[in-house]
Amino acid sequence: MAGWVPADALGRRVLCGTEYGTVRYVGSVPPTAGIWLGVEWDDPQRGKHDGTYEGTQYFKCRKCSFSIFMANQFVINIRHIDLSKNLVSCWDTVIDIASQVPNLETLDISGNKMKFPSTSISVSNAFSKLTTLALNQTGITWTEVLLCAPGWPVLEELYLTSNNITVLERPDHVLQTLKLLDLSNNQLLDGSQLHLIGHLPRLEQLILTNNGISSVRFPDAEFGCKTKMFPSLKRLAINDNKISQWSEINELDKLPSLQVLECRNNPLMDTEKNPETLRQLIIAKISQLEVLNKSEIFPDERRGAELDYRKIFGKAWLAAGGHWDPERNKPSEEFLAAHPRYPSLCLSKYKSNSEVAFLWCSHLCTCAFLYLEYGVPEEGELKGQQPLTLKNQLLTLTIKCPDNPEQKPVEKKLPESMTVQRVKGLLYRLLKIPGSELKLSYESSKLKGKEVELDNDLKPLQFYSIENGDSVLVRW
Numbered sequence: 001m002a003g004w005v006p007a008d009a010l011g012r013r014v015l016c017g018t019e020y021g022t023v024r025y026v027g028s029v030p031p032t033a034g035i036w037l038g039v040e041w042d043d044p045q046r047g048k049h050d051g052t053y054e055g056t057q058y059f060k061c062r063k064c065s066f067s068i069f070m071a072n073q074f075v076i077n078i079r080h081i082d083l084s085k086n087l088v089s090c091w092d093t094v095i096d097i098a099s100q101v102p103n104l105e106t107l108d109i110s111g112n113k114m115k116f117p118s119t120s121i122s123v124s125n126a127f128s129k130l131t132t133l134a135l136n137q138t139g140i141t142w143t144e145v146l147l148c149a150p151g152w153p154v155l156e157e158l159y160l161t162s163n164n165i166t167v168l169e170r171p172d173h174v175l176q177t178l179k180l181l182d183l184s185n186n187q188l189l190d191g192s193q194l195h196l197i198g199h200l201p202r203l204e205q206l207i208l209t210n211n212g213i214s215s216v217r218f219p220d221a222e223f224g225c226k227t228k229m230f231p232s233l234k235r236l237a238i239n240d241n242k243i244s245q246w247s248e249i250n251e252l253d254k255l256p257s258l259q260v261l262e263c264r265n266n267p268l269m270d271t272e273k274n275p276e277t278l279r280q281l282i283i284a285k286i287s288q289l290e291v292l293n294k295s296e297i298f299p300d301e302r303r304g305a306e307l308d309y310r311k312i313f314g315k316a317w318l319a320a321g322g323h324w325d326p327e328r329n330k331p332s333e334e335f336l337a338a339h340p341r342y343p344s345l346c347l348s349k350y351k352s353n354s355e356v357a358f359l360w361c362s363h364l365c366t367c368a369f370l371y372l373e374y375g376v377p378e379e380g381e382l383k384g385q386q387p388l389t390l391k392n393q394l395l396t397l398t399i400k401c402p403d404n405p406e407q408k409p410v411e412k413k414l415p416e417s418m419t420v421q422r423v424k425g426l427l428y429r430l431l432k433i434p435g436s437e438l439k440l441s442y443e444s445s446k447l448k449g450k451e452v453e454l455d456n457d458l459k460p461l462q463f464y465s466i467e468n469g470d471s472v473l474v475r476w
Helices: 071-077 091-099 142-151 191-197 246-252 275-285 299-312 314-319 333-338 420-431
Strands: 013-016 019-027 036-041 066-070 080-082 106-108 132-134 157-159 180-182 205-207 235-237 260-262 356-359 368-371 394-400 410-415 439-443 451-453 471-475
Touching: 013 036, 013 071, 246 275, 246 333, 275 299, 299 314, 299 451, 410 420, 420 439, 420 471
Parallel strands: 080 106, 106 132, 132 157, 157 180, 180 205, 205 235, 235 260, 394 471
Antiparallel strands: 013 019, 019 036, 036 066, 356 368, 394 410, 439 451, 439 471
């Protein structure tokens, strides 16, 4: 037998590369050995003859183009199989099918309610090249996943959504190549279950949408330190859960490689009326985040969020024992638990950019190297500090034209909610220069010589953390 052929192969539609056809013959073709398939191609230019081979007509073709292939030639070329929403009822059937496809890389059997092995099984080579497996809505348990997993030696993506999985177990010696795990729409509930999969060495993406999770904790790491769990995790999706406390967001900063976070539709999202305020708080609390809810975090946005966070909670820092004198700076444990990043945001800004602070939290924690940036909030910054959500605070700014010395600096009071586009309109009336030709930047009164470009016309001034006394630089 040259290859596995289904009993009802005759008349089936087939796809080879990008060419479609219909099986018109299944059988032997003397003097060759094995089972052969005769295919009538949809494209009349495909194929070599009309069903006649070396003088013998095996059947007639409606079209003049006909090809004969050995059955296993089709099987060898197959890389992806989609058996979703069929009537497959047993995992053994899946193994039988896969064993006939030696180069199988992607398999989707979602939507088939199947019986999986309940005890250890002999390892099959059927999935030796399988990298992506979808078992959504199959009724599989995590225990059954681990029983089958020895047969998936190179698996990188595993989809297990909507299986009512409630309990996890540690995957010892299996799933070690896994890069993506989707456990959406299950019922894990207890966030501590995640500790059991926290040591998968290559896991980069973890999707936990709609699991009823209310807490996330990494108890092996102290405030400001990194956990040893999930060492490679770059993307975490926790949409549609029950996370309601900022302490859970603080915990996410312990993940050493986290860059992308999705956390929409959690009760926490309702704690702030202004979505922009909520976004800035999350950005300030998670140091390495680059994308939040599918929106990229640009350097200027991070800088503004961190500066605002440092000022907003400055009074609470002082009340908790914080002080401008390093020797007297002893904020309480309660403050550090609520704001674990605050100390790193207040490291001295007067040191050179090449210097770093070395923090060692405990023998359980990893080391963190932090560039020194902002310094502790100065007393003047904290007096009369307005809430972040206030939209009509006036800023006293100096308008300068550095490339036009004849234009004298002008002092203006502008609301921090004014967009860059409206500022350009104001400057057009002031300078008689079309707004479309203006290029704006600003220079902080506290960081002389450092310009920040106002590069988004739709953003308000407060987005760039412009403060009283700063200068807006106008060029055209």
